[in-house]
Amino acid sequence: MRILVVEDDRDLNRQLVEALTDAGYVVDKASDGEEGHFLGDTEPYDAVILDIGLPQMDGLTVLEKWRRDGRVMPVLLLTARDRWSDKVAGIDAGADDYVAKPFHIEEVLARLRALIRRAAGHASSEITCGPLRLDTKTSKATVNGTALKLTSHEFRLLSYLMHHMDEVVSRTELVEHLYDQDFDRDSNTIEVFVGRLRKKMGMDLIETIRGMGYRIKSQDNRS
Amino acid sequence: MRILVVEDDRDLNRQLVEALTDAGYVVDKASDGEEGHFLGDTEPYDAVILDIGLPQMDGLTVLEKWRRDGRVMPVLLLTARDRWSDKVAGIDAGADDYVAKPFHIEEVLARLRALIRRAAGHASSEITCGPLRLDTKTSKATVNGTALKLTSHEFRLLSYLMHHMDEVVSRTELVEHLYDQDFDRDSNTIEVFVGRLRKKMGMDLIETIRGMGYRIKSQDNRS
DNA sequence: CAGCCACATTACCGATTGTTCATTCATCGT
DNA sequence: ACGATGAATGAACAATCGGTAATGTGGCTG
Numbered sequence: 001m002r003i004l005v006v007e008d009d010r011d012l013n014r015q016l017v018e019a020l021t022d023a024g025y026v027v028d029k030a031s032d033g034e035e036g037h038f039l040g041d042t043e044p045y046d047a048v049i050l051d052i053g054l055p056q057m058d059g060l061t062v063l064e065k066w067r068r069d070g071r072v073m074p075v076l077l078l079t080a081r082d083r084w085s086d087k088v089a090g091i092d093a094g095a096d097d098y099v100a101k102p103f104h105i106e107e108v109l110a111r112l113r114a115l116i117r118r119a120a121g122h123a124s125s126e127i128t129c130g131p132l133r134l135d136t137k138t139s140k141a142t143v144n145g146t147a148l149k150l151t152s153h154e155f156r157l158l159s160y161l162m163h164h165m166d167e168v169v170s171r172t173e174l175v176e177h178l179y180d181q182d183f184d185r186d187s188n189t190i191e192v193f194v195g196r197l198r199k200k201m202g203m204d205l206i207e208t209i210r211g212m213g214y215r216i217k218s219q220d221n222r223s
Numbered sequence: 224m225r226i227l228v229v230e231d232d233r234d235l236n237r238q239l240v241e242a243l244t245d246a247g248y249v250v251d252k253a254s255d256g257e258e259g260h261f262l263g264d265t266e267p268y269d270a271v272i273l274d275i276g277l278p279q280m281d282g283l284t285v286l287e288k289w290r291r292d293g294r295v296m297p298v299l300l301l302t303a304r305d306r307w308s309d310k311v312a313g314i315d316a317g318a319d320d321y322v323a324k325p326f327h328i329e330e331v332l333a334r335l336r337a338l339i340r341r342a343a344g345h346a347s348s349e350i351t352c353g354p355l356r357l358d359t360k361t362s363k364a365t366v367n368g369t370a371l372k373l374t375s376h377e378f379r380l381l382s383y384l385m386h387h388m389d390e391v392v393s394r395t396e397l398v399e400h401l402y403d404q405d406f407d408r409d410s411n412t413i414e415v416f417v418g419r420l421r422k423k424m425g426m427d428l429i430e431t432i433r434g435m436g437y438r439i440k441s442q443d444n445r446s
Numbered sequence: 447c448a449g450c451c452a453c454a455t456t457a458c459c460g461a462t463t464g465t466t467c468a469t470t471c472a473t474c475g476t
Numbered sequence: 477a478c479g480a481t482g483a484a485t486g487a488a489c490a491a492t493c494g495g496t497a498a499t500g501t502g503g504c505t506g
Binding site: 407411 | 495503504
C-alpha cells in the first residue's frame, strides 16, 4: 500500500513517515500544499494523510482540487483540536476521516487501516475470501483455519490483492503500490512472488488474466 | 524480556503467547495455578500475566504465595469485568495492574510495557542514559539523536541492560531473560552481541565488570 | 615473570529473504 | 499446427541475521 503524507511540520512529517514505513507501507511525502497536490494528482495512492494548515496551498484547497479532478483515494485530515468549522469544511471538501492534533501516532495508523479497509469495502479488520482469511491488524493470514507462514513482502502482495478482490490488478499497479518509484519496473519479481503465494496456499486462489494481471475471486464463482 | 502467562482458557492462552512472542518477548506458559506457581517460583521472569480463575490453584492464591516467598516481579492480573472485589483482593495479594476480560490484546501489551518500565523505575516510554535514548514503544534507539540501526536481538539486549541501568548484569541473567531455556548456556553469543552493540554505538557505554557481567551507567559517573 | 582466565575480536556458517536470470510452459491469433 | 508473446518455474545470487568457533589480548595471581 502506498501512502502520501502532506505535512509541513518537519518533525511531525518525519514521525509519520517513519511509523508508516515501519508498518510496511510505501510512503511518499510532501511538505507544502503545492507539492502535495501535484503528487496526489500524478501518483496512485491508497490513502493520503493531509494536514489542513499548509504553506503554498491550504489543505482543504488541495483536497477540493483533487476531488474536482476525480481523485477518489481516501483522505485522512489532520485538524487542530476542537476546530469544528475545519471538520465541517473538511466534510464538504471530501475528507473521509479526521484526527485532531495533537494525536497519538497509533491513532493515525488505526484510522488509516480502517480507511483503507472501508475504501476496499470491508467492515472488520478481517478480509475473508473463501478459505482465505487475512487479518490486517495482526498481519496474519490463514487458509482453512491453518496459518500461512508468509514473509513480509508475500503478505503485502496478498493483502493488496485481497483489498482489490474481484478486480484485475496489473503487475504495474502492484509494483507501484508495493515498491517505491525507483524499483526496476521490468523485473519478474511479482510473478515469482505470486508463484510462492500459490505454493504456500496449497490451492490456486490467484487467477491469472493473460495480458492484464492477477485477480482474487471473492467466492466460488468458478468460471 | 521473559514473560510467564498463566491462563487456563486454551484459546486465550494461545493468543497471548502469540502476541507476546511477536512482540519480541521470550514466553513461558502455564494452564493451571499449580504449574504457574511452580514456574514463577523457579524461573526468573520480568513480568507475569496471571488469570484469576484457574484450576488447581486460584490465581490470587498463586500471587499471595509468590509474594510471601519474596517474588517481586510485576504481575498483571486478568479479572472478570466489573468484579470490584477481585480488584481489591488483587491489590491485597500484591498485583501491580489489571485488565478486565474481555480485553484487546494491545491493551495487555501496553499495560505490560508500562509495568516492566515502572518495575525498572522509569516513568515514560523512553529510557535515557547519557547520549543513549531508547523508546520501548517504537523499539528504536538513538545515540546523540541519531538513530541506531539495531537488529531485534541487539535491541533486546540493549533494552534489558538499560532497564537494569547501573546494575551489573551477568551473562547468565541475560541468557535467561533473552532466550528460552533450551539455549546453549556456555556459548559466547552474548559477548558477540555486546561487541556489536559497542561498535554500532560508536562509544563504549557498556562497561565490563570482569568476572561479574556488564553494566550500563546512567550518567557520567566516570570512575 | 609465567601462565591462566575472562573477555574481545574476527571470520565464518547456515537460514531466511528479496531479487534476478534462464528456461520451460501455456495461450492466443493466424 | 505453428510461432510469438506472456507467464510460470527453478536455480542461483546477494544481503541480512543469529549463532559458532578459533584466535587475540589484557589483567590478575601464583
